[in-house]
Amino acid sequence: MSDTAAPQSLYIDGKWVASSDGGTRTVTCPADGEVVDVVSEATAADTEKAIAAARRAFDEGSWSATPAAERGDLLLKVADAMAERKDEFARAEALDTGKRLVEAEGDMDDIMNCFRFFGKIADQHPGRLVDAGNPAVISQVVYEPVGVCGMITPWNFPLLQASWKIAPAIAAGCTFVFKPSELTPHTAILIMDVLDKLGLPAGVGNLVLGAGAEAGAPLSSHPDVDMVSFTGGLVTGKKIAEVASHTVKKVALELGGKNPNIVFADADFDAALDNALNAGFLDSGLVCSAGTRLIVQDTIRDRFVDELVRRAEGIVLGGPFDEKAESGPLISEEHRAKVTDYVKRGVEAGATLRCGGDWGGPELEKGCFYRPTVLDNCTLDNPAVIEEGFGPVITVESFSTEAEAVATANHTEYGLAGAVWTSDRGVAHRVSRALRHGTIWINDYHPYVPQAEWGGFKASGNGRELGHAGLEEYREAKHIYENTEPAVTGWFPEK
Numbered sequence: 001m002s003d004t005a006a007p008q009s010l011y012i013d014g015k016w017v018a019s020s021d022g023g024t025r026t027v028t029c030p031a032d033g034e035v036v037d038v039v040s041e042a043t044a045a046d047t048e049k050a051i052a053a054a055r056r057a058f059d060e061g062s063w064s065a066t067p068a069a070e071r072g073d074l075l076l077k078v079a080d081a082m083a084e085r086k087d088e089f090a091r092a093e094a095l096d097t098g099k100r101l102v103e104a105e106g107d108m109d110d111i112m113n114c115f116r117f118f119g120k121i122a123d124q125h126p127g128r129l130v131d132a133g134n135p136a137v138i139s140q141v142v143y144e145p146v147g148v149c150g151m152i153t154p155w156n157f158p159l160l161q162a163s164w165k166i167a168p169a170i171a172a173g174c175t176f177v178f179k180p181s182e183l184t185p186h187t188a189i190l191i192m193d194v195l196d197k198l199g200l201p202a203g204v205g206n207l208v209l210g211a212g213a214e215a216g217a218p219l220s221s222h223p224d225v226d227m228v229s230f231t232g233g234l235v236t237g238k239k240i241a242e243v244a245s246h247t248v249k250k251v252a253l254e255l256g257g258k259n260p261n262i263v264f265a266d267a268d269f270d271a272a273l274d275n276a277l278n279a280g281f282l283d284s285g286l287v288c289s290a291g292t293r294l295i296v297q298d299t300i301r302d303r304f305v306d307e308l309v310r311r312a313e314g315i316v317l318g319g320p321f322d323e324k325a326e327s328g329p330l331i332s333e334e335h336r337a338k339v340t341d342y343v344k345r346g347v348e349a350g351a352t353l354r355c356g357g358d359w360g361g362p363e364l365e366k367g368c369f370y371r372p373t374v375l376d377n378c379t380l381d382n383p384a385v386i387e388e389g390f391g392p393v394i395t396v397e398s399f400s401t402e403a404e405a406v407a408t409a410n411h412t413e414y415g416l417a418g419a420v421w422t423s424d425r426g427v428a429h430r431v432s433r434a435l436r437h438g439t440i441w442i443n444d445y446h447p448y449v450p451q452a453e454w455g456g457f458k459a460s461g462n463g464r465e466l467g468h469a470g471l472e473e474y475r476e477a478k479h480i481y482e483n484t485e486p487a488v489t490g491w492f493p494e495k
């Protein structure tokens, strides 16, 4: 980007443009506070322009009429183009988020898999015939694209969360306006560059960068947007659903989680311990499905928690390119202040701070680091157990019976994910079915595959991403009833 001219990082109607008022935002790396870049900051009017472009491109009809197999091919090409530029994508993600490069590289692999999955299923299940009970009738259900989609995404897995929306929207024949988090815009710019170079028709995909209340708001309020798909926090999600209700648009929400990680005494101790660290502290706990509620059987509780604390104290923090680092920073000072307050309130409510609860040593002071934290002796009414802290903080509760483990794990307004650790497969499957959460791991934590649906029960959201349901979110079912032998009905006989 030039230092003098306003950056042109909005992609509207097939062109890279500056914000209409010349506004910009400086993006910094949360690991060291260094400036990454200056990008355009869209106004609400810019977003309205992008919506108009997406509306025109959809209403013209040529994109939705493009054979689904061709749209699928485009997605496969996106994955190939990303593979060629993987290093560039991963470095951009690492600099914006501060996460370790190796984690960003893993995210890029997941993103390519997502594009490939939706590329392959784009032309599957085009519709079905149904039996109307009359041989003269051909009754078919076909699937149409929903239309213009607004997509709003968070900063923790910036391009990954976006790919779960962009890939199925393209597969379904929708057009879209995408607003990533204002804190992490760079992989959004890169993916639109890929789509532009691959010849996505003008107006089909649009990118606006900027703050939620300004650049994002029209995506939930504007009557020309048919669907808003949001991933982010519960408070914002509720606001978006409320505003969207005025135009009765389709709403898909992927919100937060307060995810139980249940460890029975008969589990493989070392694997359960290692994965408890991974569940809570991977990516600094900045994972919607992070296993932040450790619920451990009372007979192994003390030994398990002592070991967890010992191992958590040894986790090395550092920036994206620090090869010794095992975990990175939080996203901003503002976010670190929230995590600090969350831990403080947890301790005030009776939790025991076993480790962490501070910002780390002087070598970390330029970044937004927060030490892996364990809050022991937590009760169901402790705010640290109730609220999503969204940081590297594990709360510890214990149980004696299977029924108690299930009741404790379900005692949350959220329902995104959870895990059960046991060597008894009967227990594992009973508990898995009883948990009111959208993803359950048995003797594992975190893996997911694009073929399987992802989403939340209860306040963790509605709708599903990934899997076949992830494509259905972007399609409307339509029933076409054809009578091949038209006849008078006789309801209103001629008099």
Ligand code: NAD
Pocket: 152, 153, 154, 155, 156, 157, 161, 179, 180, 181, 182, 210, 211, 212, 213, 216, 217, 220, 231, 232, 233, 234, 236, 237, 239, 240, 254, 255, 256, 257, 287, 288, 289, 388, 390, 416, 456, 460, 461
């Ligand atoms: P956030 O809700 O603060 O922001 C998310 C996005 O919404 C950002 O792009 C923001 O600019 C935008 N936004 C804010 N106000 C808006 C408004 N009024 N209108 C339109 N857009 C608006 O969330 P965050 O802090 O960026 O992300 C962290 C949250 O995301 C956590 O709660 C986490 O659990 C959740 N998350 C959920 C999943 C999932 O799959 N369920 C995945 C990742 C993150």
